[in-house]
Amino acid sequence: MTKTPGPPLLGIDWGTSNRRAYLLDSEGNLIRRHDDECGILAVAGNFEKSLADLLARLELDHADVVMSGMVGSRNGWREAPYLPVDRPILQLPEVMVEIEPSLANVRCRIVPGYRYDDVHGTPDVMRGEETQILGALALSASSGWFLLPGTHSKWARIEHGTITEFATFMTGELYALLSHHGTLATLMQEKEPVPAAFEAGMKAAQQSGFTHAAFSCRALVVTDAMPAAHAASYLSGLLIGTELQEIRYRTNDQTSLAVQLIGTPELARHYVDALEFFGMTAVMWPPDDVYLAALRVLAGINT
């Protein structure tokens, strides 16, 4: 008996500013990749039209479409309510939210994000990162802390395929804001990558909170203890060190922690240095690899 091939699989990581599409054949092989800037802000509500254009561009007249990221937020195509963290990650294929677009021969589903309320009842949220974590687990990542660096860095602790806690840090956004506006930006006319300044920033993160330590970036320069060209590396070390300091605190100072790091080489590099400085190690997961692995699980393709 010959198995009828299923439709091609189109995975879309649809974020606020960008959209990354991955086209796979029905056996899960990557055929084509297409990135554009049609994030949910640019699409401005015309999601069906935007998807139809994308399908036309990829010359698809039928497809199984699986979407993750901000497309499932309140400002996206359809709100896919946040899951509580006790819902196992491997159950994501069963809880996708189905949209019924008027496009013929197109099945369309959105992966929901997660919500976590900490011990004080303060919520945190993720959308998109759950898909990356699913992929890493499918590729046999161990339990423990997962780190997804970026504009809003996410740290998630996974035990037996279930998130037990997670925390977001505004690291990338604060770096961008402070290096483009205000007092510290005026110091950063020149930016050199300086390992010693990055390390000094991490040390400062171990000694005081961010809103005070950030000013030391300026105080070091005006007292001639640091050249202005080192300020950007110092700020980067301070922000990343602040994350690690808080995670170490949450982990009761386990110094031999291995962290599953899902990030582009450019972002990951700084974190690898920082993890080493804090006595931790990184297990690297390339973002495209984990995304494709997740997509196959979500679409039910056995590879």
Place this chain on the structure above:
Amino acid sequence: MTKTPGPPLLGIDWGTSNRRAYLLDSEGNLIRRHDDECGILAVAGNFEKSLADLLARLELDHADVVMSGMVGSRNGWREAPYLPVDRPILQLPEVMVEIEPSLANVRCRIVPGYRYDDVHGTPDVMRGEETQILGALALSASSGWFLLPGTHSKWARIEHGTITEFATFMTGELYALLSHHGTLATLMQEKEPVPAAFEAGMKAAQQSGFTHAAFSCRALVVTDAMPAAHAASYLSGLLIGTELQEIRYRTNDQTSLAVQLIGTPELARHYVDALEFFGMTAVMWPPDDVYLAALRVLAGINT
């Protein structure tokens, strides 16, 4: 024997963006006040010309000019090197840096700032706040913590007229950056002063570091736990609470701390609420009063 009256006294609090001038007669009575936007950035190096214009505007052909603030920084008129904190504040009159402008009958001095190296060797700096503290001490402020809120909030601990430590927090600047740019700013289309949200922000500051807690501002809104219009108050409480949490930590949780607060009513109000929430009390010192008191001490006028 009749005492010859001295020259009029012109005090200038000359900052980065603004300049506040106070004209006193030789007996220390305030005659006139003049504020403008001729901060050191706007003056662009032409300090003598800028002072000559100010004297002309105030119709002065002779004066004793005492300046404090960023005018004494490297980017100011003349660098007045930072004093180490063990130099008593009441000795400031003896260590002013004299400039000799080509203006006839004008004596011109700059009050130096202070530098403090913390136990880890990390420097912090102040310029201008030392003058305010001098004035409060002249008006009989007690020893203990002094708080000068603003773009860069300063906390200084004074014992027997000498600074023993101080710390700067980028509170006002981070509030301005985050409420005008980026993820949180998009929530803050409407801003209501909401005491409960301010308090929730202070609680969040007690529970985690700023770079994580700032994201909870967004998570609370997207999970419908807080209306978007409350986000600004929450962020304000979080930033101010972060200061108090760190000061409380440095003070070994002394809960009945009285803080000498030098700030405008608008800024002071939030801090008074926050101090009360943290079990501390505020002793209020109006900024103009302490500045004028400092000026009289600096110029050697006995009142």
